Amino acid sequence: MAKTIAIIGTGVIGAGWAARGLAHGHDVVAWDPAPGAEDRLRAAIDNAWGALERQGLAEGARRDRLVMLGSVEAAVAAADFIQENAPEREELKQDLLARIDAAAKPEALIxxxxxxxxxxxxxxxxQRPERFVVGHPFNPVYLLPLVEVLGGEKTAAASVAAAMDFYRSIGMRPLHVRTEIEGFVADRLMEALWREALWLVNDGVATTEEIDAAVVYGCGLRWSLMGTFLTFHLAGGEGGMRHMLHQFGPALKLPWTKLTAPELTEDLIGRVADGCEHQAAGRSIKALERRRDDFLIELLALVQKYWPEAEGLQGRI
Structure with missing residues (x-):
């Protein structure tokens, strides 16, 4: 049964949610106060639609099932599921979520x-905090399946379960984060790599292109199938992870990495930005997004082919 999904805030993440909802045959109602937001949203969905068609659209999936309304209250009034995507400012989100809560029908999830x-x-x-969850996705939301789901102190367990069921229904793999922690799980892992990458540029050890190549042609290939722990399990040979930790564990005490981020001086910002622009080689962001999407569709198919048992993880995470 088609649902009405409200998307509040239509930047990169909000647009990704809108595209995913439409691709799965739902009605999408959106709101964003920024001038020109509707044009940008429709352009983003158009840019993603080719990839979604190749991945496979649900029955009834159409881009014209998107409606942009002029207020938060109007956008959420008839919604079954509401996804808020405002900037990462706590005060702003608290105010916006209170408005959404007051205007949404009682049974809607937020x-x-x-x-x-x-x-x-x-x-x-x-007023109804029991129906609120965090549903943290990853860009591009319309293709990447991971969504981290967690509740707060006043969230009902049934709301977490219902949100996870909804995310599964639109092709996602919800990961239930059972402990409230800043940054959740995946972002904390990515942040550690990002900080080290910035240090390598800052210290003149490697360029942005060289660091990206190290990930793309090295660890990234293995991580895309096995993740971190199973990759290291294989590194231990027949002894597996137990042998690997005994053999290589002492190296964790060596000062190889830096846990704090370097100061973002104008020089470092310039070197990182210049490196990325060199890598882009004149291609627009939209062109790079389409190239990324083509790759992700093929890669996701390969992961499913070689690790189909991952389907069963959803009941355990």
Whole structure:
């Protein structure tokens, strides 16, 4: 049965949610206060639609099932599921979520795409906080299946379960984060790699292109199938992870990595930005997005082919 999904905030993440909802045959109602937001949203969906067609559209999937309305209240009034995607400012999100909560029908679920703010704080001004969850996706939302789901102190367990069921229904793999922690799981892992990458550029060890090549042609290939722990399990040979930790564990005490981020001086910002622009080689962001999407569709198919048992993980995470 088709649902009405409200998308509040239509930047990169909000547009990705809208595209995914439309591709799965739902009605999407959106709101964003920025001038020109509707044109940008429709352009983003158009840019993603070719990839979604190749991946396979649900029955009834159409781009014209998107409606942009002029207020938060109007956008959420008839929605079954509401996904908020405002900028990462706690005060802003608290106010917006309180408005959404007041205008939404009682049975509607409300989720935030926050990438690190705690749900207990975000739900503080809501009259029905029990129906609120964090549903943190990854860009591009319309293709990448991971969504981290967690509730706050006042969230009902049934709301977490219902949100996970809804995300599964639109082709996602929800990961239930059972402990409230800033940054959740995936962003904390990515942040550690990102900080080290910035140090390597800052210290003149490697360029942005060389660092990306190290990921693309090295660890990234293995991680895309096995993740971190199973990759290291194989590194231990027949002894597996137990042998690997005994043999290579002492190296963790060596000062190879830096846990803090370098100061973002104008020089470092310039070197990182210049490196990325060199890598882009004159291609627009939209062109790079289409290239990325083509790759992801093929890669996701390969992961499913070689690790079909991952389907069963959803009941355990």
């Amino acid at each position: 989720a935030s795409s926050t990438s690190g703010l705690l749900p207990s704080r975000l739900q503080a001004r809501m």
